[in-house]
Each structure stands twice: as structure tokens, then as C-alpha cells.
Amino acid sequence: MTTLNATIHAPNRLQICAILATSAELEFKLIREHLDVSDSVVSKHLKVLEESGYIQLKKRAEFGRSRTWVALTSEGRKALSSHVKALKAIIADAV
Numbered sequence: 001m002t003t004l005n006a007t008i009h010a011p012n013r014l015q016i017c018a019i020l021a022t023s024a025e026l027e028f029k030l031i032r033e034h035l036d037v038s039d040s041v042v043s044k045h046l047k048v049l050e051e052s053g054y055i056q057l058k059k060r061a062e063f064g065r066s067r068t069w070v071a072l073t074s075e076g077r078k079a080l081s082s083h084v085k086a087l088k089a090i091i092a093d094a095v
Contacts, residue, residue, distance in 0.1 A: 002086040005079050007052045012037065012045045017080045020055065020072035028068040046070060054079055 008017055012035055019034055020026060032042045049055040054076030058069045072080070 002082050002089065004086045004090075005083040007048060007054065008079055008083045010045070010048075012041065013049055014083070016042075016045055016049065016070075017054065017072060017076060017083075020070060021077060021080055025058070025069045025071040028070060031070060049076070052076075052079075 008014055015035060016031060019031065028039075028042065028046075031046075032039060035042060046055060046057065050057055054073060056071045056073055058071070059066050060069060061067075
């Protein structure tokens, strides 16, 4: 049986992984707006995901400003997929 991934399971981190799974990469600002939380909250969650090897952060200078781009790694995609399977199994057992 697949088990839940404690790193991904936190609601904001799960949302981050889910939206990153739909794109090659997203800008930090878009993630923050999607979650409707402060920069510091997003930064903390991204740090946890980065330390786990689930995301990759890249800084790029655009229009004279440094912007952070976030991408889900292949390891992150596998972890998210496994976590979703575990959630589906829990739900299937409940109904």
C-alpha cells in the first residue's frame, strides 16, 4: 500500500505541487497569488520542497528585477503521483 507523503501532505505544499504539475515552471508571484498567502509563507513551503528535492528554484533578471521561477523535479512528480494514489486509496476505502 502506498503511504501519504508527509512533506507534500501539508495543504499549501500539496497545492504548490499540484499547480506546478500543470506547468514546466511558474513564477513565485503566481504561486503566492494562487495560495493567497504572504511571501514568507510561500518561501517557507518552497524551502521544504526544495530541500526534499521536489522542486528547483531559478532566479532570473527580467526588466531589471530578479524574479524566482519554480519547477517540479522528476522526483517531485513521482512523489506527488504516489501521494495522490495514497489519497485515492483512502477515499476509496471510505466510500
